[in-house]
Amino acid sequence: MAQxxxxxxVQRLIASTGxxxxxxxRLADAMADGRLGTAVMKGLAEGEEALTYEMAVAASPEGEGSVDDLIIGLSCILVADHPSHGVVGALLALPPARVLSNLGIPEMExxxxxxxxxxxxxxxVEPTHRSGGIAAALIATCRQLYSQLRYLLLYGQFSARSGLDAYYRRQGLTVLREGQxxxxxxxxVPAGIYTDPSERFFACDL
Known part of the structure; x- marks a missing residue:
């Protein structure tokens, strides 16, 4: 987890993806003051019931937490730390709160x-450290982490013209067709996440 x-x-690396x-x-501020990923760490230490409790606190009008706090706590930034060069890779994962709120499903769902x-x-990944499996290791760690928290689905999207489809397939991810x-x-209720024709999805069950 990023420190x-x-x-x-991390900001520079993520911006460099183009x-x-x-x-x-809000995520940068949460990372700076130590709030980012707190629910993730609690869930790993205490079990998935801890996440259910955090959700109940966020949903309760009388609770001290909020949905925004829950989203920040469930998000994480993983880094690859080289012993001589410091952080050379970074991965950002977060629950798609805005997407879920616009699907037409019940609020509690x-x-x-x-x-x-x-x-x-x-x-x-830093250009000088690419082709060394760092991105693959970050993706695999992300999958393992959220699988341990009993998540059901990981997904992401990429430019349809980037040529990254073969790469994501090598990571064991399913690359969806354009428009799928x-x-x-x-x-x-039936629901799905869609994007514009210039992008494609990759996904996997956890």
Whole structure:
């Protein structure tokens, strides 16, 4: 997990992907003050019931937490730390809260979806350290982490013209056809996540 001192490097790496993804101010602030990934760490230490409790606190009008706090706590930044060169790779994963809130599913199901679906937003490696399996290791660690938390689905998207489809397949991810959405079968009503024709999805069950 990224540490406070990694913030500047992580911001630069994520921005360098050219995908338009940047580390949002709220996530950068949460990383700086130690709130980012707190629910993830609690879930790993205490079990998935701890995440259910965190969700209940966020949903309760009388609770001290909030849905935004829950989203930040469920998000994580993983880094690859070279013994001589410091952080040389970074991965950002977070629950797709905005997407879930616009699917037309019941509000409580959308909230519960924060504990079921994770989006791999960005993965980046320093140019001088590419081709060494660092990105693959970050992706594999992300999958293992959220699988341990009993998440059901990991997905992400990439430019249809990037040529990354073969790479993601090598990581054991399913690359969807252009225009094909990610089906969400865990809700009580039919739902899916879709993107514009310039992008494609990759996904995997956890």
């Amino acid at each position: 406070v001192g990694d913030l500047e490097t 995908s338009g993804v940047n580390l949002e101010n 959308a909230l519960a979806g924060l504990l079921k679906i994770i989006k791999l937003n960005a993965v980046a 959405g990610v089906k969400l079968t865990m809700f009580s």
